[in-house]
Amino acid sequence: MYTALLQHIQRFVSLTEEEIHVLASYLTEKKPSKKEFLFQEGQVCTANYFVAKGCLRLYYVNDKGIETIVQFAIENWWISDYQSLERQIPSPFYLQAIESSTVIVLEKQVQEELLTKSPSLERYFRIVAQRAYGAAQMRIKYISELSGEERYVQFTESFPDFVQRIPQYMLASYLGFTPEFLSKLRAKKR
Amino acid sequence: MYTALLQHIQRFVSLTEEEIHVLASYLTEKKPSKKEFLFQEGQVCTANYFVAKGCLRLYYVNDKGIETIVQFAIENWWISDYQSLERQIPSPFYLQAIESSTVIVLEKQVQEELLTKSPSLERYFRIVAQRAYGAAQMRIKYISELSGEERYVQFTESFPDFVQRIPQYMLASYLGFTPEFLSKLRAKKR
DNA sequence: CTCCGTTCTTAATCTACATTAAGTTTTTTC
DNA sequence: GAAAAAACTTAATGTAGATTAAGAACGGAG
Numbered sequence: 211m212y213t214a215l216l217q218h219i220q221r222f223v224s225l226t227e228e229e230i231h232v233l234a235s236y237l238t239e240k241k242p243s244k245k246e247f248l249f250q251e252g253q254v255c256t257a258n259y260f261v262a263k264g265c266l267r268l269y270y271v272n273d274k275g276i277e278t279i280v281q282f283a284i285e286n287w288w289i290s291d292y293q294s295l296e297r298q299i300p301s302p303f304y305l306q307a308i309e310s311s312t313v314i315v316l317e318k319q320v321q322e323e324l325l326t327k328s329p330s331l332e333r334y335f336r337i338v339a340q341r342a343y344g345a346a347q348m349r350i351k352y353i354s355e356l357s358g359e360e361r362y363v364q365f366t367e368s369f370p371d372f373v374q375r376i377p378q379y380m381l382a383s384y385l386g387f388t389p390e391f392l393s394k395l396r397a398k399k400r
Numbered sequence: 401m402y403t404a405l406l407q408h409i410q411r412f413v414s415l416t417e418e419e420i421h422v423l424a425s426y427l428t429e430k431k432p433s434k435k436e437f438l439f440q441e442g443q444v445c446t447a448n449y450f451v452a453k454g455c456l457r458l459y460y461v462n463d464k465g466i467e468t469i470v471q472f473a474i475e476n477w478w479i480s481d482y483q484s485l486e487r488q489i490p491s492p493f494y495l496q497a498i499e500s501s502t503v504i505v506l507e508k509q510v511q512e513e514l515l516t517k518s519p520s521l522e523r524y525f526r527i528v529a530q531r532a533y534g535a536a537q538m539r540i541k542y543i544s545e546l547s548g549e550e551r552y553v554q555f556t557e558s559f560p561d562f563v564q565r566i567p568q569y570m571l572a573s574y575l576g577f578t579p580e581f582l583s584k585l586r587a588k589k590r
Numbered sequence: 591c592t593c594c595g596t597t598c599t600t601a602a603t604c605t606a607c608a609t610t611a612a613g614t615t616t617t618t619t620c
Numbered sequence: 621g622a623a624a625a626a627a628c629t630t631a632a633t634g635t636a637g638a639t640t641a642a643g644a645a646c647g648g649a650g
Contacts, residue, residue, distance in 0.1 A: 270541060278544050280537060292534035296527075302541070325526070329519040332526055336515070337486075339529035344482035346536035347470060351460060351492070353543055354468050354576050358607070377627065386544050391607060393629050548637065567597065581637055583599050 212237055214262040215314050218286050222337050223330040233331065236324050238315045242307035255294035255301045257317045261287050264311020265375060269383070270302050279384040282308075284372065288338055308376060358387045362395050402427055404452040405504050408476050412527050413520040423521065426514050428505045432497035445484040445491045447507045451477050454501020455565060459573070460492050469574040472498075474562065478528055498566060548577045552585050 212234055219225060225233070239262075242248060249255050251270065259266070261283045268289060269279040280303065283289035294301035295318055307313075316324075325332045352361060362385055366373050373381060382392040402424055409415060415423070429452075432438060439445050441460065449456070451473045458479060459469040470493065473479035484491035485508055497503075506514075515522045542551060552575055556563050563571060572582040 268537075270545070272545060278541075280540050280544075291537065292530050293538060296530060296534060325523065329522060332519060332522045333515065336522055336526035336529060339526060339533055340482050340486060343529055343533040343536060344486060346533060346540065347458075347481065348483060349540060350470050350536065350543070351468075353540070354470075355460070355462060379627065387606095388608060389628070390609085390630085394607095397629075569597065577636095578638060579598070580600085580639085584601095584637090587599075 212239075212262075212314060214286065215260050218260075219331070219334050223334045225328075225330055229328050229330060232327065233324065236316070236320045238317075240313045240315050241310065242313060243310040244307060246307050248305040248307070248313065249291075249301060250304050251302055252300050254298050255291045255303075255305075256319075257315045258288055258290045258295065258321060259283075259305070260314040260316070261285055261289065262312040262314055264313070265308045266305060266311060266313070267308050267380065268303050268305050270304065277383055278386075279380060282372075282376075282384065288342070292339075308380070353386065358385065358391060359395055361385045362392065402429075402452075402504060404476065405450050408450075409521070409524050413524045415518075415520055419518050419520060422517065423514065426506070426510045428507075430503045430505050431500065432503060433500045434497060436497050438495040438497070438503065439481075439491060440494050441492055442490050444488050445481045445493075445495075446509075447505050448478055448480045448485065448511060449473070449495070450504040450506070451475055451479065452502040452504055454503070455498045456495060456501060456503070457498050457570065458493050458495050460494065467573055468576075469570055472562075472566075472574065478532070482529075498570070543576065548575065548581060549585055551575045552582065 215237070216225075216230065216233075240248070242264075248257075248259055248266070263285060266283045266289055267279050268281040268283070268291065269277050271277050281289060289305065291301040291303050291305070293299065294303075298318075321335075325335065352364070356364060362381075365381070365385060378392055378396075379389040382389045385392070405427070406415075406420060406423075430438070432454075438447075438449055438456070453475060456473045456479055457469050458471040458473070458481065459467050461467050471479060479495065481491040481493050481495070483489065484493075488508075511525075515525065542554070546554060552571075555571070555575060568582055568586075569579040572579045575582070
């Protein structure tokens with residue numbers, strides 16, 4: 211149970227049997243089916259989610275009804291709306307399963323308590339947050355540095371398998387342009 | 401000494417006298433003058449920087465020589481290139497003082513050691529990283545959601561004092577457009 | 591105070607990508 | 621396995637913001 215997460219944690223810190231036991235008692239598992247939501251716009255986000263299997267997307271919908279994907283999460287990624295989670299304010303985002311997935315849920319209340327008990331886990335989540343932040347810094351750089359076409363090439367080269375797994379319009383949404391423009395790019399590359 | 405930082409830390413966790421003492425012994429202070437660099441492109445970034453006074457910018461230069469600002473840091477912000485710092489790879493960024501500033505330097509090696517000794521500090525840095533990540537998530541949202549003009553309005557309304565402190569061309573660079581376009585926007589608002 | 595480099599402005603032209611709209615193909619559902 | 625819904629494509633037209641170029645204003649060093 212929870213082996214994917216335990217393995218991930220032990221890549222960064224080591225846990226005692228006791229800690230593993232306590233941790234496991236605090237976790238719950240959810241198996242959202244395709245298109246199921248973990249939270250929606252307007253709700254306060256209450257948990258941090260670890261993808262053991264499958265794929266999620268974090269997105270928002272603008273006033274014209276257009277969806278924009280802020281982040282994907284695949285196996286071994288934590289995902290949540292960290293401002294909503296920390297400040298307990300309503301989230302502007304939707305967190306949704308793209309495929310039917312297996313997600314490990316760590317409730318905020320529970321996380322607080324758990325981390326005061328276990329410095330190793332505190333350390334693990336510090337490292338995870340720093341890595342996510344580093345990735346976000348690079349993402350911001352790429353958004354402004356590269357053109358739409360360059361971002362498309364870079365993404366497909368970096369994550370060829372992942373591109374197969376998701377609908378094209380989601381890729382367009384993540385890369386920051388329209389499905390029509392992506393279609394044009396694809397036609398050009400053939 | 402280091403009072404700005406100690407106050408910031410104690411907004412999130414409490415430290416014992418002993419911990420404060422150990423922490424202080426590990427920190428160093430730097431007073432970069434205007435335009436001085438803390439690190440430059442191609443260097444591996446070795447430390448995490450806390451702005452006690454003044455203002456820094458993290459930016460990169462593209463192949464046409466155009467600078468783009470990825471982040472500002474003012475009083476009470478930590479700033480660094482977290483990918484370079486964590487993976488010890490060369491940074492694509494420059495970290496530079498915009499004003500002559502007072503910066504508290506926490507070397508990576510030292511941070512590692514310090515955090516294994518103090519769970520409270522581990523906790524503090526976990527919280528700081530999560531907040532920074534939350535802010536980055538929102539930044540990514542705003543970049544795709546708002547037009548250049550809307551980002552300008554939003555930024556000037558959110559940080560009116562800060563806008564006074566920095567040159568216009570840096571604001572343009574941060575907001576993701578040219579100084580010429582900013583100039584046009586400003587003319588329009590008058 | 592004045593000179594020189596930096597910053598800011600104006601305006602003409604240009605382009606990457608959006609919008610709209612219609613048609614086609616693929617996937618889902620009953 | 622037919623019908624409906626979702627996803628993808630093509631093409632005409634539109635626009636936010638870039639680029640280029642030149643001049644004006646500002647600010648700091650001597």
